[in-house]
Amino acid sequence: MHFNDGLAQLAPLSIAIPIVVACVMLSIGQRAPRVVVDTVAVAGATxxxxxxxxxxxGSGGRVINWVANWLPGGGHPVGIVLVVDRIGAGVALLAAILMLLALIYSARYFESADAHFQCLMLLFLAGMNGFALTGxxxxxxxxxxxxxxAAYALTGFKVEDRSALQGALNFGIVNSLGAYITLxxxxxxxxxTSQLGLAQIGANLDHQRPNALIVVAFIFIMTGWLVKAAAVPFHFWLDDAHAAAPTPVxxxxxxxxxxxxxxxxxxxxWTSFAGVIPASDMRRAFIVLGAVTALVGSVMCLAQRHLKRLLAFSTIAHMGLFMCAAGTMxxxxxxxxxxxxxxHAGAKCALFLLAGMVLNRYxxxxEAALHGKARDARVPATLFAIASLALAGLPPFATGLGKAIGEDALSxxxxxxxxxxxxxVSAMTGGAALRAGGRIFLGLGPRPRQTEDSAAEEETPETTQRFGRRSASLxxxxIALIAGCLALGLAPSSIHAIGGGATRLIDHAGYLAETLRHAHPTVAHDPTAIDWTTTxxxxxxxxxxxxxxxAATGWYAEAVRRRLRSVLAPFQRGLSGMRALHSGHVGDYVAWLMVGVVVLGALVGLPLR
Amino acid sequence: MSRRVRMWMVAIAGAAVAVGMGLAFVDLPSFGGSHHPYRDAAIHGSVAHQTANAVSAVNFDQRGLDTFGEESILFASIIGVSALLRPSKEEQEAGPSQPGRVMEATRILGYAFIPLVLIVGLDVISHGVITPGGGFQGGIILASGIHLLYVAGSYETLGRLRPVRLFEHGEAIGAGAFACLGIAGAATAMGFLANLIPLGSFGQLFSAGTVELLNGAVGIEVGSGVIVLIAKFLDQAILLGPQKS
Amino acid sequence: MNAWLAASAVLLVLGLGPALIIGARGDGVSRLVGLELASPIAVFFLMAFAAGVDQPSYLIVPLVLAVLNVVGTLVFTRLLGPRP
Amino acid sequence: MSYYGYFVAGAIMLTGAVGIARSRNLVHAVVCLSVSQAGTYVLLLSIGYQRHAAAPVFGSTIKPSTKVVDPVVQALCLTDIVVSATVTALLLALSLQIAKHHGTTDPDELSALRG
Amino acid sequence: MTFIVGAALTLVLAAAIAVVASQDPSRQAVTLSVLGVSLTVLFFALQAPDVALSQLAVGTAIVPLMVMLTISKIRGGR
Structure with a gap:
């Protein structure tokens, strides 16, 4: 019932504060010493x-803020509404925490150009918060x-690095085109509908038959978001951008x-289209796209030697799993x-930061060039092994818990x-990370032959001086990321909060009633008891x-692989074909984007006829 | 992929997308019709807040958060361009190259137009509440006026008149002022970006409450920002000279 | 449709159409001729249209076009030619 | 005529997309992207258009009771134009740096990224 | 009125195709300016002077200037 009360006012502030801090930093950045800039940035993120x-x-129910006090009177609401529920607030919180850690990690990063890096990071945070909180x-x-x-500029921030520039441009063009299709x-x-609010559109579309206009509009809107989500075949930009962007980014x-x-x-x-496009239709689309994404991502992940690109493909693979799990609807x-x-955020980000440390030091x-180079680095090696196993879903890490819940829901x-x-997929992505870690930190297995493509990729250093061996800011x-991943897996209460949030996220009628008709929040019924199961x-x-x-196959099975060459040949050809598709050519990516729109249309639209 | 395969893919997928678009378009209300419920509500809101230019009312008042986001995009892009086009060490050492020669007619025309462009720009910003135009359009016109000095040939004059650092402050101040006006609304418990100062009367130069102030903030931000933006490109193309490969 | 609107329609079809054709063919300088043709015609179109719908406040647009066209032209004349 | 505006919008968007796919120059591709975005302006304004209505700027000749076209899509379009200009600027800056460091702007010749 | 809107739409479509079809970027920049003028005309005919003014400010001076500066920097290397 309470619009725009104290808690609700925090929602727009979480968007505005990083922007104000970015303005301050741009002004002081030219004069102030580096430590001041970093302190201000970290304070802003905190x-x-x-x-x-x-x-x-506070978002047990939904926190609703009609921006600029344009409350929905009797007629047609004209203002913008922020609707914060657990999942929205949770994603925003995740973004803020990762931003804080990334800023701490990058405190001695780059010869900063007038605090531009930190400004862009904070504007990036404002964008993510706004996206997560708006209705x-x-x-x-x-x-x-x-x-x-902000993301395109951050990707290309190492302007001396050729692959970073190309990755940023591919990222920018493909994402922008997706966004314009969404528009x-x-x-x-x-x-x-003559509406822009999610809830208003939902109320307008409820109980209608899905005609061509609604389906096409829905597919177009999905396109931009799926490009961001890196669903196959919209995913090509991701490995280019991730492989080349600065580690904190x-x-x-x-x-x-x-x-x-x-x-x-x-x-x-769930908010706008659940009343018109049936969930069964979405379930098919999600699970098909998710499964293909997971398979392509994990196979490509295994085939990589470039550590950051390997982790990028593992992100694609995991996005496929998330889509499958959420696709149970x-x-x-x-x-x-x-x-x-x-x-996943905990495990994967820890791995990326470790890759950044490796890059800094060596x-x-x-992984082929670094074979056995990092034998002396005990602490990073241990952390790398733990994070890789967490990525593979080892209990009691939260990755294992999320994986288990998703598996249960699917079966x-x-x-x-x-x-x-x-x-x-967990075994392949976690195994690929372990394989790389074992080679780099322990020198396991014979030294891999230097292939042309791996030797061609030289890496631009991100830092001007080598960091101390156990620099706390690195x-x-x-450690915080791995500990967070572990704590979340061990704390049923936090899982309970997330479960309640998920119930609300998919609660179409409740969202509409609470936002538009000031209804009291319905009590979120406890989602099926979620905890570790034996299975x-x-x-x-x-x-x-x-x-x-x-990982062990990667280390030691070179001889076996050579003997089975004739059996494996077709797979090898398929793999190199798949690798050739990831060509780094922006024209190809745009072609795939358009194919993706058609595939999406076929998956969602055709069964509705 | 070879070029030929790519073009076939684009042709087939593009045709399919075009068919989908066509199916969707014929379901739309026909072009030029009179059914616009959001329009009616927005006009009502605009009149209630004494804003003669309903587009400004939607932009700065009813959907002010969009514009806040939009100005942040501008802000982020300009910082991004500044970061991406920062001169490398070798370029800084190379020093400026000689600017090209300019025709006398170009020079005279350029100087003659500067005051005119500046006046038009200020007019477009200040009348944004009551006539077409506003901070964004006016800001760009102002920035174009300053850059006439470059096309008029005197890059050195431009360098003196255009202390980029100062304009970076201007950009930050404009964007910060927008955010602070929004936060002020939240602090008075009216709501973020609420229209909280006296509204004045319809059609007057100073009407529409905070719309006028936000308009001015955007004008400062866009004007300074675009100057910085063009300055970075100019520095790359002129000051650092053509790239020797 | 009143006389002003009729005039603006004529300007649009017989003026901007050919200007676009010139502006889309040949090398940069000959395209610039098309642009130089298109801008003044557009100014006249905008003025005639504003008169036709009887909206004097619209006249700011042709004014700005006239002014900014000079800037645009100077940009091209400065940068289009071969570098010294 | 009743759907012409929408079709033109769709056609512009697709033209731009095809242009990026067949582009041989990154600057050309960035410009094609901004052409593609022009399709969205045309679509938005076509949606808000009403025949024989005035612009939503009230004054001596347009009273608040006059029929006007939709100001909301115009506001959205203004946002869209700002996005277009600034994203174009960013991508041009990236193309410039690519030309500097790769020595080419032909996407067929760029080879820093291979799967 | 309808005729004017229809003609302006056609003009914009033709200009857009011309821009995309121009392979050489510096020629394309000039045609892009013509597209900007055509869009201004269309927006004006659609009773959107605010948007027309924005398109004008962006499309006739700023974007062509950035494109031309980028090209001239790139050309310098040849």
């Missing part, structure tokens, strides 16, 4: 963490573009930005996806291959074991 945490804690379709587009503009869909929806890209794309899909579907699957996203991220819906897919964030623990252990197996 404030946003506080605001988002308050929103997360208005066009506003989502605006903050999507804000995220994009077209928004225009179509506006023409149809990769943390935000992999940990939360890509996931925000999936959040956008779920938010728009029920509370438990969505909970699984949310928990998995949080856990000037390369090629409960009759998708028997769900657990198989989850275990296989190791601290890594979940066993499957988690199995995938961790398989990951070790995959």
């Amino acid at each position: 404030t946003v963490v506080g605001l988002d945490a308050a929103l997360f804690a 208005d379709l066009f506003d989502m587009f605006v903050f999507f573009e804000l995220m994009g503009a 077209m869909g928004i225009g179509l929806m506006y023409a149809r 990769c943390v935000l890209f992999s940990g939360v930005m890509v996931e925000l794309g999936l959040y956008g899909v779920l938010r728009v579907y 029920d509370a438990s699957g969505t909970t699984g996806a949310a928990v998995y996203v949080a856990g 000037g390369s991220v090629d 409960a819906d009759g998708y028997w291959f769900g657990p198989v897919l989850f275990v296989a 190791v601290g964030p890594i 979940g623990v066993v499957l988690g252990l199995v995938s961790a074991l398989l990951a070790v197996g995959v």
